[in-house]
Ligand code: SF4
């Protein structure tokens with residue numbers, strides 16, 4: 232049903248730490264690896280070894296350069312997957328009821344056997360979190376690894392989304408935002424986690440932690456600096472003579 | 481947005497078809513028998529042809545019936561209901577006109593109302609999307625409605641109504657273009673708000689996630705060269721409004737009327753191509769485009 236639940240019991244989602252992400256794309260690979268074999272249709276590739284490869288991904292890492300008013304530019308890696316919005320526009324536009332938001336944990340899912348592949352939900356999502364699989368003709372999106380997080384066949388430490396389990400930098404955290412004591416709620420509060428495109432009113436559950444301020448170089452000259460100063464500024468002796476003579480020519 | 485032929489055909493043809501059905505339902509022209517039959521065949525060909533074109537781009541057209549289930553929230557679903565209801569009601573009304581030579585006015589009015597609702601529902605599929613600021617405006621339904629009615633009046637041979645409605649459609653179209661050109665900037669969505677990195681400094685897309693294209697960039701990031709857009713707008717307006725109006729001002733003849741209708745249709749195609757091609761989806765910001 233594409234009516235959104237008035238509220239959900241839990242609000243499961245991710246915190247993504249832009250300060251810590253090193254842009255290795257491991258989450259992209261582990262996401263594709265898990266999700267191509269599990270929930271729903273596989274994530275197809277078109278022309279994977281050819282000149283123009285493309286394919287379906289549920290998680291992609293962008294990189295942005297940010298130039299402050301003063302000082303050096305910063306490079307920030309930016310993983311992006313479905314933010315499991317509380318006011319998910321992708322759900323309400325769906326004509327078939329294939330897209331829905333779960334009342335129990337707030338996860339936004341697509342029931343692929345109902346999806347007609349009209350693509351309207353992908354148009355309605357501001358974040359580019361939905362991709363129509365070109366082989367299967369159905370809409371694919373992040374399931375928050377719904378088939379891992381409750382899966383009692385997996386060891387307990389694996390019952391988190393594949394991206395969270397894989398991230399070598401610990402830049403991705405999974406938990407319940409409805410619980411103010413949860414790891415994700417506390418991280419968001421401590422680090423000032425933000426919403427993406429808040430002006431669109433989607434109320435994303437996933438939060439992004441902005442990069443912390445960088446160290447400043449001013450006033451921190453290394454103690455070895457005097458020894459590293461250039462010794463000879465101007466050439467002397469024969470080279471100096473040559474330099475001066477040539478300069479006069 | 482990618483200007484796919486299926487959506488251009490769908491919105492243009494079914495807009496024209498339901499526009500004509502509005503006039504037929506209201507009893508303009510007041511025809512029965514074979515003449516009525518010809519008018520109804522034309523309107524159904526346009527309306528049904530447009531609707532079936534819209535299924536070309538579906539990943540699973542065989543499940544299209546499921547699209548009727550979510551009328552409570554989805555404009556696409558409502559559009560399905562209104563169009564089918566309009567076509568059924570007007571089929572009964574048309575049968576009365578063609579076979580029995582009687583006009584069941586009440587049925588006609590109901591059908592005309594449902595056809596109007598179809599035009600609005602189609603436009604709301606686009607106007608509801610906050611992610612495409614150019615579409616997210618009351619001018620989008622105004623444009624679909626005025627264009628559909630102008631084309632309908634033209635096909636229904638209602639010369640005076642067609643003249644005024646064409647001029648109105650032209651005005652609304654121009655207003656849509658002028659406000660649309662400012663819509664993305666006025667929406668306040670930028671790469672800074674998309675990434676939340678604005679407070680640190682100026683944000684620039686440095687590396688896309690993959691070197692190749694993907695569904696999102698192919699479907700939602702389409703850039704028309706500005707000088708081409710201006711030329712196409714002039715062509716669209718000339719074909720859609722100016723030429724048909726000139727033809728209508730000439731002494732009436734069927735040849736002129738047919739040319740006016742053809743020119744109008746070509747203009748609508750051109751305007752609809754621009755409607756999609758010029759529309760900026762905010763996801764393009766993540767990819768550093770626009
Ligand atoms: S991020 Fe996009 S796909 Fe996910 S819930 Fe929000 S609008 Fe829907």
Ligand code: SF4
Pocket residue numbers: 324325326327328329330341345346347348349350351352353369370
């Ligand atoms: S593509 Fe599928 S899930 Fe998305 S709006 Fe269409 S039917 Fe619903």
